[in-house]
Amino acid sequence: MLKNNAQLLILLLFSVFINGQSSPDFNILADKAYQKLYQNPDDCISYSQSLLISDQSIEHKIVLQNIISQAYAMKGDYVQSVNILSQKENGEKESFSYFMQMFGDYNLADQYQNLDLYNQSQEIISNLLSDSKLFKKSENPKIKMTIAKLYQLQALNFGINRNYVSALENLDKSDQFINDNNEENKIIGTENKIFRSSYLMRQNKLEDSRKLLEKTIYNINNQENNTFLYALAYENLSRYFFLKEDYNSSIQNLEKGLLKIENIPYNGLKIKIYESLAKSYLALHNDEKYHYYNKLYIDLKTKLDSNTKEGIRYIVKLVENHQSQNLEFQEQNESKKFWILTTVISLIIISLISYFLIATRRNKDLKKQLDFFEKQKKWEQTVHITVPKTEEPIVIADKIIEKDSNKISKEKEDEILQKLEDWEHTDRYLNKNMSLSMLSAQMGVNTKYLSEVINTTKGKNFNGYINELRINHIAHLLKTDCTYLNYKVSYLAEFSGFSSHSAFTTVFKSVTGMSPNVYIQEISKNRAS
Amino acid sequence: MKLVLKILALTFLMCQISVYGQKISDDSLMKKARLEIFDNPEKAITIAKNLLKKEKDINKSITLYLLLSTANIAKRNFDESLQYILKAKELAQKTNDPKMQISVLVSVAIQYQQMELFSKSLETLNEADILLEKLPDSVPEKLVETARSYAIRGMIYKSQSNSEIALEKFLISIKNFEKVKVKKNSFANMSVVYYNIGYCYINLNKTEKAKSAFLESINYAQKSNAKSLEAFALKGLAEMHKQKHENEIALNLLIKAENLCKNTGDLVLNEGIYKEMSENYLATGRPDLYQTYNKKYFEMRFKREQNELTSINHSIDNHNKETVKKSSEIKNHYKYLTISVVAISVILIALFSFLSMKIRRQNRNYQREIHKLIKS
Numbered sequence: 001m002l003k004n005n006a007q008l009l010i011l012l013l014f015s016v017f018i019n020g021q022s023s024p025d026f027n028i029l030a031d032k033a034y035q036k037l038y039q040n041p042d043d044c045i046s047y048s049q050s051l052l053i054s055d056q057s058i059e060h061k062i063v064l065q066n067i068i069s070q071a072y073a074m075k076g077d078y079v080q081s082v083n084i085l086s087q088k089e090n091g092e093k094e095s096f097s098y099f100m101q102m103f104g105d106y107n108l109a110d111q112y113q114n115l116d117l118y119n120q121s122q123e124i125i126s127n128l129l130s131d132s133k134l135f136k137k138s139e140n141p142k143i144k145m146t147i148a149k150l151y152q153l154q155a156l157n158f159g160i161n162r163n164y165v166s167a168l169e170n171l172d173k174s175d176q177f178i179n180d181n182n183e184e185n186k187i188i189g190t191e192n193k194i195f196r197s198s199y200l201m202r203q204n205k206l207e208d209s210r211k212l213l214e215k216t217i218y219n220i221n222n223q224e225n226n227t228f229l230y231a232l233a234y235e236n237l238s239r240y241f242f243l244k245e246d247y248n249s250s251i252q253n254l255e256k257g258l259l260k261i262e263n264i265p266y267n268g269l270k271i272k273i274y275e276s277l278a279k280s281y282l283a284l285h286n287d288e289k290y291h292y293y294n295k296l297y298i299d300l301k302t303k304l305d306s307n308t309k310e311g312i313r314y315i316v317k318l319v320e321n322h323q324s325q326n327l328e329f330q331e332q333n334e335s336k337k338f339w340i341l342t343t344v345i346s347l348i349i350i351s352l353i354s355y356f357l358i359a360t361r362r363n364k365d366l367k368k369q370l371d372f373f374e375k376q377k378k379w380e381q382t383v384h385i386t387v388p389k390t391e392e393p394i395v396i397a398d399k400i401i402e403k404d405s406n407k408i409s410k411e412k413e414d415e416i417l418q419k420l421e422d423w424e425h426t427d428r429y430l431n432k433n434m435s436l437s438m439l440s441a442q443m444g445v446n447t448k449y450l451s452e453v454i455n456t457t458k459g460k461n462f463n464g465y466i467n468e469l470r471i472n473h474i475a476h477l478l479k480t481d482c483t484y485l486n487y488k489v490s491y492l493a494e495f496s497g498f499s500s501h502s503a504f505t506t507v508f509k510s511v512t513g514m515s516p517n518v519y520i521q522e523i524s525k526n527r528a529s
Numbered sequence: 530m531k532l533v534l535k536i537l538a539l540t541f542l543m544c545q546i547s548v549y550g551q552k553i554s555d556d557s558l559m560k561k562a563r564l565e566i567f568d569n570p571e572k573a574i575t576i577a578k579n580l581l582k583k584e585k586d587i588n589k590s591i592t593l594y595l596l597l598s599t600a601n602i603a604k605r606n607f608d609e610s611l612q613y614i615l616k617a618k619e620l621a622q623k624t625n626d627p628k629m630q631i632s633v634l635v636s637v638a639i640q641y642q643q644m645e646l647f648s649k650s651l652e653t654l655n656e657a658d659i660l661l662e663k664l665p666d667s668v669p670e671k672l673v674e675t676a677r678s679y680a681i682r683g684m685i686y687k688s689q690s691n692s693e694i695a696l697e698k699f700l701i702s703i704k705n706f707e708k709v710k711v712k713k714n715s716f717a718n719m720s721v722v723y724y725n726i727g728y729c730y731i732n733l734n735k736t737e738k739a740k741s742a743f744l745e746s747i748n749y750a751q752k753s754n755a756k757s758l759e760a761f762a763l764k765g766l767a768e769m770h771k772q773k774h775e776n777e778i779a780l781n782l783l784i785k786a787e788n789l790c791k792n793t794g795d796l797v798l799n800e801g802i803y804k805e806m807s808e809n810y811l812a813t814g815r816p817d818l819y820q821t822y823n824k825k826y827f828e829m830r831f832k833r834e835q836n837e838l839t840s841i842n843h844s845i846d847n848h849n850k851e852t853v854k855k856s857s858e859i860k861n862h863y864k865y866l867t868i869s870v871v872a873i874s875v876i877l878i879a880l881f882s883f884l885s886m887k888i889r890r891q892n893r894n895y896q897r898e899i900h901k902l903i904k905s
Contacts, residue, residue: 117838117842279811281812282812313607316841316845319845321744321850323849330860334859334863335863338866338870341871348878356888359888363891367895369899370899373903376902377902524673
């Protein structure tokens with residue numbers, strides 16, 4: 001159980017570590033893919049697809065899928081855009097990272113916006129942005145970038161609902177999370193500027209808007225070919241002239257933008273340009289051009305509308321997919337928390353149990369020690385009391401009654417006991433060679449009888465009996481005579497008639513409940529105090 | 530323009546349903562289901578499914594199947610919708626009533642057209658045509674259904690930007706409508722068809738013919754007392770004038786149309802009118818009015834688009850709710866697990882702490898006594 005938990009913990013920690021890092025190579029490749037998104041969506045799709053095939057990390061795949069999906073959305077192919085994201089990875093299960101979950105939410109919000117489901121998009125984003133966890137992790141450049149994108153997306157949502165004040169606020173916040181580190185950052189920054197100018201225009205701050213746009217266009221021209229941003233900026237500038245009723249300049253700007261993206265399928269942008277061109281020509285009463293662009297506008301609009309409708313049919317599937325993934329993530333998180341808690345608690349319990357077991361063992365030892373000391377005390381007392389008594393003449397009944405060969409007569413037993421007691425008061429048991437036969441010979445008692453009496457009256461065999469006597473003796477000596485305290489244990493063993501040091505230690509421990517060393521320590525401690 | 534087409538097709542569909550509706554007007558549940566179709570398709574579907582279980586009358590069952598199909602279109606669950614259509618078709622074939630079969634086939638064709646499955650729709654109309662030919666000329670339904678069938682064909686061709694063929698079909702449709710003796714019910718339909726004819730002529734740059742078609746459309750709309758249809762026709766007429774640069778006339782017509790549709794709340798119609806007005810103001814060089822109406826146009830368009838998304842929003846919301854439920858279930862599951870683990874461990878910890886304390890105390894006592902013994 002403990003081992004399992006520990007393994008799990010290590011595995012989890014390890015997986016977090018794996019997810020925490022992202023190879024710098026991939027970041028460069030992804031940045032390039034993102035740049036291509038604004039140059040030519042078809043190029044971007046094929047480039048990202050090739051990266052997608054070779055990459056194994058699910059986190060990388062999610063990022064690439066998002067880029068491909070955005071490219072399809074820019075082309076106005078919303079069905080593909082949704083489908084790319086609903087592709088479920090059926091490789092081996094990798095644990096989700098926080099970034100993956102957050103990025104998944106961002107993807108969904110992006111799709112909702114493409115398909116005109118602004119409220120859903122707004123809801124997801126405000127949920128995400130209200131999560132303080134997101135900002136805690138904002139040192140991670142990928143998360144920082146995504147926060148910038150989320151604010152931009154939210155700005156667009158507000159813009160569509162004509163809440164331009166909030167939209168501009170969100171753009172400001174988006175700018176705060178942008179630096180100049182890579183192309184992606186620069187692109188989002190430029191995009192923010194264009195959106196800002198467009199909202200300023202809607203707020204009737206025409207001149208501010210124009211100044212900002214001209215500056216942005218100047219910057220775009222200095223950068224590498226950002227086709228999309230170039231066209232988008234000119235499309236916005238044309239609106240300024242349109243509002244100023246300078247339709248010719250408006251057309252000029254629009255055509256500049258259109259020329260750049262003529263052969264590139266930025267249909268979402270093209271439709272806006274066609275519409276504005278048609279309107280400007282209508283205002284100029286240029287029938288031929290008006291009908292031409294109006295037809296282009298209507299055709300493209302029909303196409304995009306049906307794409308949107310089709311895309312919406314698939315979004316439900318995407319939502320299902322996404323939410324089941326989120327649930328999985330949650331489950332993973334909860335079980336992680338649960339196992340950590342369980343591990344900690346079981347560690348506590350295990351240590352408590354071990355403490356308890358140790359204490360119980362100590363308790364047994366102490367009990368034994370106490371018993372021993374009590375016995376020793378009694379023994380000492382008996383020694384003091386009984387020693388003089390030994391001189392009392394002992395009446396030995398010589399009658400041998402052997403009715404039963406197995407049973408020893410009461411008298412005989414008492415006689416043997418008396419003899420044993422006498423023997424106990426001598427030091428003869430310290431003799432190394434003392435054995436049952438030797439004792440019986442000394443006492444003049446049948447070996448069998450002696451053994452029987454020892455077994456029944458002392459509750460142990462001869463060896464246990466004599467060992468206890470020896471230990472009691474040496475323990476008493478140790479306690480009463482401090483010179484013995486300075487002797488080595490091996491000497492003590494020898495002295496008390498044991499053949500080896502280890503046998504002495506074992507027997508000593510079993511009789512007193514502590515090793516000779518501990519006993520010696522205990523005695524000296526008490527002596528000192 | 531495609532939207533206009535859609536809505537008109539839908540009106541057709543509604544007319545169709547209301548024909549059946551008269552037979553079962555006492556069935557209030559059915560009415561309720563029909564009202565809920567676009568706002569809450571899930572509810573409409575559950576009601577219809579429940580009704581279907583009890584229903585024995587084959588005609589009513591067909592109506593219910595068509596209703597289920599429409600509700601599923603609103604949910605954008607096209608697969609399910611198709612299944613119900615096919616069931617309705619199967620049932621209709623069992624009735625042996627060619628009139629019934631034809632009208633179901635036409636409804637099915639409309640459904641297909643809604644789903645933009647044009648070839649399927651045309652196929653179904655051809656099936657209906659075969660049955661129609663078998664009907665004797667004396668049956669009034671023959672003319673009405675033929676007219677309806679051709680009108681749908683016209684709409685399909687028109688949405689494919691095939692104005693010439695569409696025009697041909699519409700003209701056949703009109704001819705058939707005109708032959709109907711009791712015209713009252715078909716005035717609205719005729720107005721719609723003339724309106725479409727007008728647009729076909731505009732696309733073909735035949736403004737004069739377009740004008741007369743729109744005038745006919747206005748005429749029939751007035752006869753059937755349908756204000757929104759009249760407004761549609763007026764809008765068409767205005768578009769024709771706009772093409773001829775008669776912006777002032779166009780604007781007058783549009784203002785008339787705007788007044789007519791004030792209370793209808795028809796977003797598509799309003800959207801179209803505002804768009805035309807804004808463009809006419811732009812062409813006449815009145816940017817202030819252009820701005821106002823352009824804004825109104827965008828507002829209407831946004832409203833209409835969001836309206837169309839109501840049902841999808843509903844199903845997403847349902848999904849979200851379900852996820853929240855599932856997520857709280859997971860949370861609860863782990864909460865209870867945690868609580869039980871914590872409770873068990875608290876008991877264990879308390880037990881072992883108590884036992885350990887007890888033994889410790891005992892040990893201390895022993896130690897004390899041992900000390901005493903040693904010292905003594």
